[in-house]
Amino acid sequence: MSLFCCQLCSKRPQRLIASRSKTLCRFYSSSSRTIQEHDVLFLRQHGVKHAKWHLTAPLRPESRVKLSYGATVPARELIGRRILDVVRDSAGNSVILHEPSLASYIINSERLATPIYPNDANTIVSLLDLNPSRPGEDDQGDSDPPFEIFEAGTGMGSLTLHIARALYAANPTFPAPLRRTLISSPFKPHYDFTASRGCLEVSPEDQSAFDAYASSRRAILHTLDHNTKHARAAYKLVRNFRRAQYLPAVDFHVGSIDEFLSRRLEQTGGRPFLSRAILDLPSAHENAELVIKALHPNGLLILFKPSISQIADFQAWSAETKQPVRTEKVIELYATTASEGGVHDSSGGRHWDVKTVVPRAQQGEDGNKKPVQVMRPRVGERVAGGGFLAVLRRWPVSEELAQVSPEEAETEE
Template sequence: MRLSGSRPTATLLQSSRQRRWISDGRPFAPGDLVILRQKIDRSAPPILTKPLKPGRRIEGHKGIIQHDDIIGKRVRDIVKSSTTRSTRDPTEYRLHEVTLDEYTRLSRRLVTPIYPADANLIVALLDLHPDAGETEEVAPRLEILEAGTGHGALTLHLSRAIHAQNSGIRIGSEDVDEWKAHRRAIIHTTDISSQFAAHAQTVVEGFRRGIYARNVDFHVGDVSEVLRSLQACRDTRSFLSHAFLDMPAADAHLATVADALRTDGTLIVFNPSITQVISCATKVKEQGIPLDLEKVVELGVNGGSGGREWDVRFVRPRSEEAPLRETPPSDTDTDSGHDGDASPELRSPVSAADRTWSLVCRPKVGERIVGGGFLGVWKKQRDMRAESNQPSP
């Protein structure tokens, strides 16, 4: 199910064009978001305002700040809180533009977000290079699936990463639907919960007047069903450039997602436990899903997000790989008339059907494991069977 927009289309298109940059120094206006930091105590948590509105105010233990005192001021100006206690001095706050990092951490949430350091790592693993001048004749449209919208934090980071691809679109009307029809890059984000999806849409639309909202299509429902409905509207089944799964039982959707990925497209699966990544890798191996495990990265190592890489791979036990060898006879060999223990140097051949796989799973560096989750990174393999069935030119 496609999630309809919560704001009028013309308003969203117009507001996204009212871009504010730190360098231009224009005053804050109604509808802007502002970060307030205490001038003296820099260790105090910052305050994220609601969209500025005349008559609205911010109440806290340090006093009250009127939105009217912020409107008209510029970045790094000072405002003071007012208090009813005559013995308490007013607290001074410095005004700042809201960064994407601060917005995703401080905006109201219904679920735990993917934090900025991890979101930046995920975007980096996708290795995106948007080009506003790229046409459909040069390369297919860039389409990315995010399964598990959640708070919308990663949605915003992904949309920012592809935004340049759509920056060159020029149409003669203010209709958002017409503009979307000309997009060269799209984020398809889906969540099983309509409540979470609707909240995430307001989060995405709330950052800098919805500057990145038009790049995103929100869906509600099972990810496999959403993908099949998107495939039905296209000439090819493999239309996704990349995909990211952050959901329970992600392994149940691997085959469907792989079918929708283009050759060499990246699939990243987030799991809280390394055993869940192993379950995905095992299913890919056992079912012959055309995905190649490139790496496994641990998030949140030692309180940060360095992306420590793990060694996760399938190997065959040596007993199945060793060639058939016989030990030379020795003087101690006797013919006792019964079968003894087989020589350790004798390896029986194993048929392909009887071969089993073992799994190596260990961190590549370091000893201590302090993690916030794991990313399994796969690449879509080329379908050699389909190519072999094509007629020769």
């Protein structure tokens, strides 16, 4: 952008240059984004001793945001400002307005179920090997079936949100009026996950528009949980992040795996319709047979388990029942310790302290204390994540029966 501005400077009057530069900076700089109603912010409140972080609810003009030290700040004073602006709370403390990352949003949101931590969720999304193309970018026609993913065990909705973000670019643009309706509509007293966006109080016209958009999607995530409370909380989690940006790609379901998949397989005449599936369940093999049947050949099935013995149990079951799947890899997810300025984001990797400090006992020749660099692994305040992942690939039945897997060949040798 600097080069572009320099080229403009040689050809445009200075006043026009300044105006154009401000416009360009406002367009390219995320810190200049104007905060809107229904945004969720991550507030850094500076207290007497140290800062406190607070994840807000979606902002509404009439609400007040509760902070530490008994302080609050009116939401109307935040709406219309820009990211990284500084405001004062009711106690006079300075509060910096941040936009939450996906990791900090997940970790600091209220939960009814244990989340799949962001570092683990990122690994699972990577193993799913998703390469969505934008509408019109390939030869896929409107009559071709969509790319469908099935997640069993919605839980908090952490993995749901990560996968939905990965699918975002594959779908048509969601109309702005519908998005405003999606983020502002109240919830029904009793949620209904049997219809597209059926848990919101919307007009029949808006519902028809939602259904029309849903039928045009090229990538869909079906997420299912047997617990209605978990599904409600997960729906809110996805809706509140970045003003429901990733919600249109997700269909929430409540019930049993067999009931959902049996109904879908009946609709397709028994033909597979899933390209990917994730099972985050205690006894995955009890529900896996229909999942495998619903997977396209070459589709991937991922198991997320806290114990390696559960992976072994699944493999024993699949061999005994001659399931047309082959295990490609089994990996361990490392537990991580993470803390960044009081914020637990569990974003993966080993955390280090890298900072400049002034030791109390050290002084220079001139009597002034000199700063030194501290670089060492951090001793974490919180352990997050961990477990095991198994990646299995669905094979055509005829080929699976006729071929020997690499593991079996090694065993025979």
